[in-house]
Each structure stands twice: as C-alpha cells, then as structure tokens.
Amino acid sequence: MKILVTGFEPFNGGTVNPSEQIVYRLAAPEGVTLIKEILPVEFGKTTVRLKELFREHQPDIVLSIGQAGGRAEISVERVAINIDNVKSSNGSKLLPDNAGAVPVDEPIEAEGAAAYFATLPIWQIVEAIQGKGIPAGISNSAGTYVCNHVMYENLYQAAVEYPQMKAGFIHVPFLPEQIAHREDKERLAAMPLEDMVTALQAVLEVLAK
Ligand code: PCA
Numbered sequence: 001m002k003i004l005v006t007g008f009e010p011f012n013g014g015t016v017n018p019s020e021q022i023v024y025r026l027a028a029p030e031g032v033t034l035i036k037e038i039l040p041v042e043f044g045k046t047t048v049r050l051k052e053l054f055r056e057h058q059p060d061i062v063l064s065i066g067q068a069g070g071r072a073e074i075s076v077e078r079v080a081i082n083i084d085n086v087k088s089s090n091g092s093k094l095l096p097d098n099a100g101a102v103p104v105d106e107p108i109e110a111e112g113a114a115a116y117f118a119t120l121p122i123w124q125i126v127e128a129i130q131g132k133g134i135p136a137g138i139s140n141s142a143g144t145y146v147c148n149h150v151m152y153e154n155l156y157q158a159a160v161e162y163p164q165m166k167a168g169f170i171h172v173p174f175l176p177e178q179i180a181h182r183e184d185k186e187r188l189a190a191m192p193l194e195d196m197v198t199a200l201q202a203v204l205e206v207l208a209k
Contacts, residue, residue: 003028003207004035004059006050006150008066011041011098018175018196019065025197029208035059041146042099043084047108050153054162061166061207062154063120065200066147068139068171069178072189074129074199075139076122077169080151081115082107085144097146108152116155120168120207128206129199134191136199142169170203172196 005026007019020038028034035057039046053059068075084103086095096102122138129136142148147169154167176190 001031001061001208002033002035002057002059003204004037004053004057004062005204006037006039006062006064008039008041008146009098011146012095014178016175016178017067018172018178018191018193019067021175021193022065022172022196022200025193026200026204029204032204032208034204039064039150040098042097043101043103043146043149045099046146046150047153050150050157054157054165058162059165061120062158063167063203063207064147064150064154064169066150066169066171067174068143068147069174070188071139071171071173073135073137073173074191074196075137075171076125076129077118077139077142077151077171078122079115079117079140080142080148080155080169081144082109082112082152083144084108084149095145108149109156112152112156113159116152116159118151118168119155119158119166122168124206125168125170125203128202132198132202134195134199139171142171147171170200172199
C-alpha cells in the first residue's frame, strides 16, 4: 500500500510549520510505502505539484496535514469546499499566500462539485488519536485558505482521475514555541511536537489496516 503524506512550509510570517516537522518524523507502518512531500503555501503551485505526485506515485491514500493555529486539538477535517478565499470573515484583513496571491471567493475547480467529503474513516481516526490520550475531534470546516485548497484538490483529483485513491486532511495546533512570545498567548492553545507525531503515527496505523 502506498500512502502519500504531505505537510506545508511556514506561512504568514512564521518560521516553522508543525505539519512539516511531523511529516519528517513519521515512519512507514509495516507493509506501507510512505511518500513524503512538503508543499508550498501557494494556491496555484500546490495544484500542479499534487497532480505530478499522483501521476508519479499513484498513491492508494493521500493524507495532507496543515497548521490551524489557535485550535486546541488535532482536527480531522470532514469536508473541503470549492472556494479559494483569503479575506477574513469581517472583511478587514487579507492573508496573501506565500506568492502574494489574494483570491476572494474564487472557485478552485470550475467543473468541480461544491464540496467533497473526506474519504478516510474520520471517526476511526479521531478515536485512534484519543486512544493515545491526545485531544482530537472532527472539524466541519478546513477554512478557505491553502489547506482547504489542498484537501479539495486531493478529493477532486480522486473523483475525476484516481477513483481508487482515498484522501483526507488533518489540521494540527501551534507548537509551544510558536506562541511563547506572543502577547495573546494565554488565549492560544499549543501542543508539543512529540504528541502530534504520536497522533499522526497512530493515524497511519489506522490507514494501513
Ligand atoms: N495552514 C494553512 C495553509 C498552510 C498551513 O499549514 C491553512 O490552514 O490553510
């Protein structure tokens, strides 16, 4: 079985991205070939890169991981929506991607469905992480930034080209060092890298079955 696992480079002025650190540390479960990739935080480039990876490796499963700073638990995403949008909900702020792109309410794929559900066993994944004593839950929105874009592309490409490929997305909290010097730190959650790696390794074991 081939599993493609992806993380992201840092973004929004950060110097680390926990998803990248996790990917480096994951080990292939028995019987699994693990392909690792760190994606750019760029809407357009991720689409191109993912298509290359699917063509080259024909993975059975693609599990993408990203940072959702401020969330308190490992969140297993249920759904990806067909929208790229960098405008905050009160409309006052734009978060350009790492190439400076600022899409507002643009469809990701003109021919794509409005949304796709994750095709990985989301509850089994949540329970496996909780079983390690690590907080986890289902999230019903991956946002509208590059993480949602990647989850959407994974599922769209599976729908149109690779029907055997299952896909899903997991968001992880900040690392402690990412909030240590922030003024608003008492309102932000963080999780040690070791726990995140334990959680994602448990996810791989579920997927390998
Ligand atoms: N998190 C961003 C994109 C890259 C990442 O790690 C997001 O949640 O969209």
